[in-house]
Amino acid sequence: MRDLDETDLEILSLLAANARRPFSEIGERVGLSGPAVSDRVTRLEESGVIEGFTLDVDRTMLRAGVPVMIDLEFAAAEAASTDGVDPLDAARERARDADAVEHIFVTAEGDLRVYARVEGRNVREWVRRLFDGVPVADYAVTLVDEFEWTPSIEGVEFALTCAECSNTVDSEGETTRIDGEVYHFCCPSCLSRFQERYRRLEDGV
Template sequence: MRDLDETDLEILSLLGEDARRPYSEIADEIGLSGPAVSDRITRLQDAGVINRFTIDVDHSQLRAGIPVFVQVDVPPSGFDDLRDQIGDEEAVEHVFVTADGDIWFYARAQVQNVRQWLDELIAQAGDVNYTVTLMDDYEWRPSLGGTEFALTCAECGNTVDSEGESARIDGQMYHFCCPSCRDRFEERYNRLEEGA
């Protein structure tokens, strides 16, 4: 798949707000046809950018529990097993792995004694240290903010940097690494249009 462009990011952003949004509605917002949006989403799935469509359930509306954020210092020998065990626990909603090999997770512990629940949960890992933080509020906001992507030149395929140019040709946005690539592209485009 080619590099992501601005249209792909707009589609991802709209799907991030509502994964059940109809393709026709997305198409209206970004100025494409419904089939073009469908094609782009299929390519994003094939490339592994979109892994699945899901829902964001507010578990606090469904069940009670003590919301906790736990940081676990894991010995390397038991890391994989403990990560799987924590992830399989019904009360655990999100599992994170840090770059230095610790496991952090958010859970809604449905017990009176959080320490006892945690001791039982991680007992197999042996002697591990953990820190528990009681959460007051929790909100999950997935977004594309801070996402970086590389534009490629429509003419030569090089990466477009700050010296590049963009041009809208027949309603479609194209990016170029330099003015000469833009000129060559526009000349070829015009010749093809005249020949059609």
């Protein structure tokens, strides 16, 4: 896959500030014609860097639930779920499917950290239900007083991440499309592992 150049990053920055900005206006800012900007945006969409133009709703303004940070530690690898799925993968899938979860992080130690806004007062009961059946060794719930999320797409802070291991994907990485979705990988090994696990899930193994 090709590297993102400075013009790509500037276009992304302008779209992030205002997704309705006309391509002609962006072109004036980056030194390209409107059609040339359109072509670049199309390539960014096809490569999965841009996944549509959506509303960015700040849930903190809506006060939708109690903001919490949940840290989960998992049992030893041999204590995997009964269906053979790795505990971390199983917990991450549960978190992805939960409407209350806004951000998911995986630590270098293989633990899971989840930021969520949970309805109701019994947060621990919500956590218990969400991860029921997943061999969690221990977990901690922290009430969040203030939260600030300031992702950047300037310079080196913008990077694609591997769908398998979450490492940064560089120009030597791999890109593939599975069932209409574009996935990026840092190396062929990660691509192979992802495809194998995907096939097992499809086959119900």
